[in-house]
Amino acid sequence: MSSIRGIRFWQENSREVSLAESLARAATTNAPVESLLVLTARSLLEQGQADRAAVWLRSEKEAVTLAGCVVDARSMHKTESWERLELAPSALNDLLADREPFLIRQGEAPWAAVLEHLKESKPPGLKPASGIRSAIVLPLACAGEVWGVALVAYAAEASRESLECLHAITAHLAVAVCQRQQAVRAQRLNLQLSAFTEVERSLAAEEPAEVILERLAEFMRGISGADFVAVGRCSGSRSGVSFNALAGAGEILPLLNEAVLAPIWREVIKGRRAIVENLHAVPDEIPWRKLLSRRGVAQILVLPLEAGGEMHGVLSVGLGTDQSPAAVRQNLEPLAALAARALGDEALRMQRKEVDAELAAVLDSMESGIVVFDAQGRLRLSNARFAHLLGVDPLRLRQLADFEQLLGEVRQRFRDPRVAERRWREIIARGTEAAWDELEILLPGRLVLERHGRPVLGADGQRIGWLELYRDITGERMIQSKLLQTEKMAALGQLVSGIAHELNNPLTGIMGYAQLLLSRSLDAQPAEEARRIFEEAERAGRIVKNLLLFASGKKPERKPVDLNEIIERTLALRSYELKVQNIAVVLELDRELPLALADAHQLQQVVLNLLVNAEQALQQCRGSGRITVRTRRVSAGRMALEVSDDGPGIPPEIASRIFDPFFTTKPVGVGTGLGLSIVYGIVQEHGGEVTVQTGPGRGTDFVIELPTLGPQRIPEKPADHPLTGARVPASARGRKILVIEDEPTVAQLVVDVLSEEGHQAEALLDSVEALARIQRQSYDLVICDLRMPRLDGRDLHLALVRNGNSVQNRMIFITGDTLTPHTLEFLEGNSLPYLAKPFLVEELKRAVEHGLNQGPKQGLKQGLNQELDRVGPSLLLPAGRTGPYLTSPQRGGKG
Numbered sequence: 001m002s003s004i005r006g007i008r009f010w011q012e013n014s015r016e017v018s019l020a021e022s023l024a025r026a027a028t029t030n031a032p033v034e035s036l037l038v039l040t041a042r043s044l045l046e047q048g049q050a051d052r053a054a055v056w057l058r059s060e061k062e063a064v065t066l067a068g069c070v071v072d073a074r075s076m077h078k079t080e081s082w083e084r085l086e087l088a089p090s091a092l093n094d095l096l097a098d099r100e101p102f103l104i105r106q107g108e109a110p111w112a113a114v115l116e117h118l119k120e121s122k123p124p125g126l127k128p129a130s131g132i133r134s135a136i137v138l139p140l141a142c143a144g145e146v147w148g149v150a151l152v153a154y155a156a157e158a159s160r161e162s163l164e165c166l167h168a169i170t171a172h173l174a175v176a177v178c179q180r181q182q183a184v185r186a187q188r189l190n191l192q193l194s195a196f197t198e199v200e201r202s203l204a205a206e207e208p209a210e211v212i213l214e215r216l217a218e219f220m221r222g223i224s225g226a227d228f229v230a231v232g233r234c235s236g237s238r239s240g241v242s243f244n245a246l247a248g249a250g251e252i253l254p255l256l257n258e259a260v261l262a263p264i265w266r267e268v269i270k271g272r273r274a275i276v277e278n279l280h281a282v283p284d285e286i287p288w289r290k291l292l293s294r295r296g297v298a299q300i301l302v303l304p305l306e307a308g309g310e311m312h313g314v315l316s317v318g319l320g321t322d323q324s325p326a327a328v329r330q331n332l333e334p335l336a337a338l339a340a341r342a343l344g345d346e347a348l349r350m351q352r353k354e355v356d357a358e359l360a361a362v363l364d365s366m367e368s369g370i371v372v373f374d375a376q377g378r379l380r381l382s383n384a385r386f387a388h389l390l391g392v393d394p395l396r397l398r399q400l401a402d403f404e405q406l407l408g409e410v411r412q413r414f415r416d417p418r419v420a421e422r423r424w425r426e427i428i429a430r431g432t433e434a435a436w437d438e439l440e441i442l443l444p445g446r447l448v449l450e451r452h453g454r455p456v457l458g459a460d461g462q463r464i465g466w467l468e469l470y471r472d473i474t475g476e477r478m479i480q481s482k483l484l485q486t487e488k489m490a491a492l493g494q495l496v497s498g499i500a501h502e503l504n505n506p507l508t509g510i511m512g513y514a515q516l517l518l519s520r521s522l523d524a525q526p527a528e529e530a531r532r533i534f535e536e537a538e539r540a541g542r543i544v545k546n547l548l549l550f551a552s553g554k555k556p557e558r559k560p561v562d563l564n565e566i567i568e569r570t571l572a573l574r575s576y577e578l579k580v581q582n583i584a585v586v587l588e589l590d591r592e593l594p595l596a597l598a599d600a601h602q603l604q605q606v607v608l609n610l611l612v613n614a615e616q617a618l619q620q621c622r623g624s625g626r627i628t629v630r631t632r633r634v635s636a637g638r639m640a641l642e643v644s645d646d647g648p649g650i651p652p653e654i655a656s657r658i659f660d661p662f663f664t665t666k667p668v669g670v671g672t673g674l675g676l677s678i679v680y681g682i683v684q685e686h687g688g689e690v691t692v693q694t695g696p697g698r699g700t701d702f703v704i705e706l707p708t709l710g711p712q713r714i715p716e717k718p719a720d721h722p723l724t725g726a727r728v729p730a731s732a733r734g735r736k737i738l739v740i741e742d743e744p745t746v747a748q749l750v751v752d753v754l755s756e757e758g759h760q761a762e763a764l765l766d767s768v769e770a771l772a773r774i775q776r777q778s779y780d781l782v783i784c785d786l787r788m789p790r791l792d793g794r795d796l797h798l799a800l801v802r803n804g805n806s807v808q809n810r811m812i813f814i815t816g817d818t819l820t821p822h823t824l825e826f827l828e829g830n831s832l833p834y835l836a837k838p839f840l841v842e843e844l845k846r847a848v849e850h851g852l853n854q855g856p857k858q859g860l861k862q863g864l865n866q867e868l869d870r871v872g873p874s875l876l877l878p879a880g881r882t883g884p885y886l887t888s889p890q891r892g893g894k895g
Contacts, residue, residue, distance in 0.1 A: 048162045138150040276302075
C-alpha cells in the first residue's frame, strides 16, 4: 500500500516539476501570456482531477475586470474559452486580504456569481457545466501583489488535499506573470523618464509647443498602448478645442475636430475633470463610430490639461475594450501635466509677445534709444532708435542674446573702445545706483550720446534688471559749441575794440607825423626812412582794422560784397602764421568778378575756416606746402571760390563725412570738428553749394559756388597816393577850430596840420573843459574824439543839442572804434560824419576843408556827400590800401 502511495507521490511530483519547467521555459522564451494561461489551466484541471479550471489576470493593479481562459475536462486538450470576469469589490478584497487558497461552495457570497460565471462558460463545442457545486480559489500572488486568480471547479465537493499541489502550480504562474509585469512597468518608467528628460529640455529651450506636444503624444501612446493620443488646445474663449498634435493614425485628427465630439471636450473643460466616453452606446452606423470600431477603439479617456490655475486644453486617448481607463490615466497623468505646462508656457509666450509687441510699438515711437537687461544680463527689450544710434541693424539686434554679445557688436563704434567698455561695465556692475554719462560714437557717423541708466526693481524692491536711455545730443553740443564760440567772439570783440582804440591813437600820430615829414624837403635817406615809418604804420592799421571786422559780432546782414576783398582781408589775418609755417599762398583772383549779396563777416568765416583747414592738413603732413585760392565765374549767375592744397588728401571713407558736426581726424586739442560744418551751413544759407575733390596723396580742393548779385562791379577810379598829397581846394585862412582829443599826440598832430593850413587851431584834452569853452566862445568847426573819459563825444554832442548851440552841425568826430554797434548807432542815428583812426593827413585836410566851405543851411554832412561824389571812391579806399577811411554813414561806409 505504501509503495502505491509512493508511486503516486512520485508521479504527482514529476508532473509538478514538469509543469514548473514548462512554465519557466515559456516565461524565458517570452511566450505569449495566453500560452501561459492555457498551460496553467490545463495543468490545474489535470492535477486537481477537476471538472473545470479557469485562470484570469488583472490587466492593471487597480483593475476589477479580469481576462483569461476556461478549460473543461471534457475537451481538456482541444479548446478553451476566453472570457472576461468582473469581480465584485468584496471578492477582490478577499483575494487581496488573504492571498491564500480557499474553498467556495455554490451559493456562498461573494463568490457565488463567480462560480455561476464559470458554470455558464461555453468552451467551443461544449454545453455549460451545470453540475458544478464547489471550487478551489487560488490567488496569483507574488511580490506583495495579486496578479490574478485561478478557479478549479468540481461537480462534487472540492478536497483540501489538492490545495498544496494546485497552489504550487499557480505560484509558478504568478512568478512568471509578475516578472513580465514588472518588466512592462520598468519599460514604462523608462519611457516616462525619457519623456520627462526630453520634454524638460525642450521646455527650457522654449521649443515650439507643437514639437513638444507631438513628442509627448508619442511617449504617452507608447506607455499606454492606446490606439491614439491627441492633444487639443483651448480656444481663446475656452469654449472650443482644436486638435493638432496626434500620435496615431492621421485619419483620427479630422474626426477629433468635428463638431459632433465638441460637447465631450466642453464638458471636460467646464468641469475640469477627467471623463471616459464609452462608445458602445453609439450606433455602429454613424461614420465616426465605424472608424473607431474598425480601429478597435471602444472608449475615449479625456483628461483636462490645466496649469497655473488656467485650462489650456484636453488630452484625448483612444482605448480598447480590455484596457482600464483608470490605469491608463494613472500612467499618463505625469506626462499630461507636462503637456499642460507646455501649453501654459506657450500661452505665456504668446501673451509676452503681445505685450512685447505693444511695448515695442510704444518704445519705437520714442525719440530716445532704450535697452533693458534682466538681472542675468540677458537682453530683454530694445527699440529701433537704440539700434539706429549705435549703428546696429534692428534684425541683428534681435539676434543678440545678452550684454556681452551686444558689447562685442558695438565696441569698435566708440571713440575710445577700451574706455567705453570699462565705463559701461562699471555702470551695470554698480547696478543699484542711477548713472549718467556721455558717449561719442564714430561709426557709422559721429554722434554725441547722452546715456541715463537706472535699476529696474521688482515688487519686493530687489533689482530685477537694468534700464538705459540714450539721447542724441549732437545738435545740442553743436549749439553749445557755437554759443561758446559766439560768447568767445563777443568777449574777443570787446577786447579787440579796446585794444584797437589804444593802438589806433599812436598809429594816427606815427602816420600823421611821417606824412608831415615827407611833405617837407628832406634828404634822400631821411625821406626813405620816413616813408618806411609811414608804410609800416599803415600796415599795422590794416591789421587792426581786419581784427575789428572779424571780431565785430554783427548780426548777419546781406549787402553787396566783393569776394576778392574779403579773401585779401582774411589772408592778412593769417599771413604771419602761414609765413612761419613755410606755407606759400597763391592768389588767382578774377578781378572782373561780380558782387555777391552776402554777409561779409560770414563769408570771411568761410574763407578763414577753409584756410585753417588746409593749413592744419599741411602742418600735420610735412610742415610746409602750398595753398591756392582762386575765384572765377562759373556761369551768368554763379561764381566760385576754390581753396586747394597740395597736402596728403582725404581717404574716401572719411571724405563723405567731413561736413558732419564734430567729425574730425585731428588729435584732441587741434580741432573741434565744427569748421567745415559751419562752412557748409553758411554756404547753404546763402543759396550756394560746397563740393570737395580729394584723394590720398593728391591734395584737397574745396569748391564753393555762390549766386552773384549782377554783372557790374564797383568802378575803380584813380586816386592820389597818400604820400604824394592830394589837391585840396583853397579855403579862407584863419578859421577858428577847436580840437577835443584826450590823446596828446593825436591832438597835437591835428593842431599841427591845421596850423600849417593857416587855421587858428587849439586843442583841449579835457572834454568837460571843452564844453565850457564852446559855450563861451564861437568856433567855425569842432573836431571831437568819440571816446573820452568823464564826458565822451556822444554826451558832448547831446549837450550842444540841448543848448541849441549851432556848432552841433559843424562837428567832425574821430574814433579808433567804428565797428561796435554802440558807436555806429550814435553816428548813423544822428547822420554825423567821422574820421576813423588811423587817418591820413590828406583825409583830415579834406574833411576840414569841406566842413568849412559849406553854408549853414546845407550842412556839413551834405557837403561831404557831394565831395565824395566828386572825388569818387579814392577817398573811401585809396589805391593799394585797405586801411581807415572817411565816410558818411548814409553812404554805407565801412567802420
